Amino acid sequence: MNYQYIEQLLERYWECQTTIEEEQILRSFFSQPDIPMHLMQYADLFAYEAKEKEESLGEEFDQRILAMIEEKKVVKAKEVKLSTRFAPFFKAAAVVAIALTIGNVAERTLQNNSANDATGSTTVADTYARRGEITAKIRVIDQNKSEAIAKADSVNNQAAGTNQSLVNEEIAETPAE
């Protein structure tokens, strides 16, 4: 079997020119049982590195950490206890305040509307009444106007009569030439 490729990879590995994938190929190669004698000396290095990757912490460690975090969570909840506890009351108070405000506004709007309606009917009645009054006044004015015209006519007639008698008197007084 030709191990030239592995030898080349190994040379490049020492020079830090291999990629992660190529280093993985080296690790896989050295993890197998059939390694040629001349490469055997490097097997320990890769075997050691593979073994070191198995170092781990047990399940107990996870439980301990999670318990510590839970403890911290509880402590944090206590820190914000007051505001957190009263939050629902503040919410309820806010809802009530909004409801009251809306109710108040609605009530006022309704009252204003009915008041406007009442004022409106009075105005119409007033208008009708005033129209009657105005018509009556117009009639009176018409009547006065007719009387005034009649008086004016009679005054004119009288004045015409007076003028005629004055002319006649002048004619009578004028001496004959």
Added chain:
Amino acid sequence: MKVISFKNDILPLKDKLFRLALRITRNREEAEDIVQDTLMKIWSQRDNWSKIQNIETFSMTICRNRALDIQQKHERMVVSLDEETHDRPDNATPADEQMIQAQKFGAISKAISQLPEKQRTIIQLRDIEGKPYQEIADIIGISLQDVKVNLFRARQKLKSTIGAEQN
């Protein structure tokens, strides 16, 4: 954007975080504590999860920083003990677990554990977790070029260790 769940997205990262912490501290108990601290810190920042581009990179960064803090504290303690007792160990003492592994994998395990932290972490992230260079750069907070340089040095060291063993 996807909503991040602690139980489904963050908690399953625990093993990767544990292996990273273990690579840095070389002590199982400490590594476990570091993972716990990391997860608690991530949990405390849950209001900002939606702003995080890659939650895994973010978690790994927190974990590494935490592990480095612990390391530094230990180093300071070792120094103060040295001053008091003048009883300095020959080397940074690896934990029992490391000793067992060292027996099985001999030179390889020892060579990796003796690498500088950055190189060790990069070997962990690249050769064990199979992460792309860019992600490693993001986790450690260095440039892509620095990742490659450190990985090159680490692999060369391992290669020479294997060569020395063979001879």
